[in-house]
Amino acid sequence: MENPFDDVYFMKKALQEAETAFEKGEIPVGALIVIDNRVIARAHNLTELLVDVTAHAEMQAITAASHFLGGKYLHNCTLYVTLEPCQMCAGALYWSQISKIVYGARDEERGCTTLNTRLHPKTVVIGGVLAEESSQLLKRFFIEKRNLN
Amino acid sequence: MENPFDDVYFMKKALQEAETAFEKGEIPVGALIVIDNRVIARAHNLTELLVDVTAHAEMQAITAASHFLGGKYLHNCTLYVTLEPCQMCAGALYWSQISKIVYGARDEERGCTTLNTRLHPKTVVIGGVLAEESSQLLKRFFIEKRNLN
Numbered sequence: 313m314e315n316p317f318d319d320v321y322f323m324k325k326a327l328q329e330a331e332t333a334f335e336k337g338e339i340p341v342g343a344l345i346v347i348d349n350r351v352i353a354r355a356h357n358l359t360e361l362l363v364d365v366t367a368h369a370e371m372q373a374i375t376a377a378s379h380f381l382g383g384k385y386l387h388n389c390t391l392y393v394t395l396e397p398c399q400m401c402a403g404a405l406y407w408s409q410i411s412k413i414v415y416g417a418r419d420e421e422r423g424c425t426t427l428n429t430r431l432h433p434k435t436v437v438i439g440g441v442l443a444e445e446s447s448q449l450l451k452r453f454f455i456e457k458r459n460l461n
Numbered sequence: 462m463e464n465p466f467d468d469v470y471f472m473k474k475a476l477q478e479a480e481t482a483f484e485k486g487e488i489p490v491g492a493l494i495v496i497d498n499r500v501i502a503r504a505h506n507l508t509e510l511l512v513d514v515t516a517h518a519e520m521q522a523i524t525a526a527s528h529f530l531g532g533k534y535l536h537n538c539t540l541y542v543t544l545e546p547c548q549m550c551a552g553a554l555y556w557s558q559i560s561k562i563v564y565g566a567r568d569e570e571r572g573c574t575t576l577n578t579r580l581h582p583k584t585v586v587i588g589g590v591l592a593e594e595s596s597q598l599l600k601r602f603f604i605e606k607r608n609l610n
Contacts, residue, residue: 328522365533365556366515366525375513399578402558403549407514428547430576 343369370401394446396423416446492518519550543595545572565595
């Protein structure tokens with residue numbers, strides 16, 4: 313039987329979070345943390361609402377997952393995020409020792425791959441899951457924003 | 462007349478924060494954010510208490526300073542931190558566009574210099590202010606911790 317809980321399944325949920333961010337006028341990035349096929353944290357970018365550059369989707373998801381687990385290490389957890397993590401988020405993921413990171417669109421300019429941010433040696437990274445959908449949502453956000461200004 | 466509000470003056474206050482962390486059993490790192498010689502944020506590492514890898518002193522100070530200023534950019538602000546920022550904190554400082562970072566002890570292994578984390582081009586960095594005091598506090602913490610276990 314096919315496993316319904318694959319990376320695309322969870323990335324779709326992360327994309328729903330990104331859409332919620334979009335509706336709030338936030339740069340649309342969404343994130344989810346999953347353990348044993350169970351979602352233990354979901355978040356979207358809130359930097360504008362919270363007036364706080366640290367309020368990226370991934371950062372909130374890390375905090376929420378740690379609270380849920382009662383421990384600060386995210387072993388056996390997978391982060392799903394619609395955009396490749398930045399230095400800050402990748403740095404937080406390094407400390408969390410998270411097992412797996414799955415991201416959607418690449419961030420060529422400010423993503424952790426380009427900027428060579430160190431991740432934990434045990435962390436597996438998979439990029440490009442629903443990349444086109446994630447990227448299109450971001451493009452639509454910036455086009456609408458430009459037209460409003 | 463000598464300016465009493467120099468880097469050593471503020472770093473001493475950051476060291477007081479680090480000592481508070483020490484007393485709580487947290488890795489002793491303290492941080493301060495200053496604008497026009499006025500302290501607008503003070504924080505110390507709380508990763509154990511909050512069970513959250515993102516609760517570094519700098520991250521909390523950035524959030525607090527942004528709340529105080531009502532804006533997410535820390536222009537004209539200086540961060541004083543007793544230990545060189547890690548990738549996560551340097552990544553957050555990049556987003557904040559902070560004007561100046563003054564740190565105490567170098568972190569040869571996990572600091573942003575070694576790991577080559579990108580800072581904002583407008584950010585000036587000064588290292589080594591009260592480095593010995595900051596470093597000694599950290600060393601004392603790890604020695605005491607080892608003896609307790």
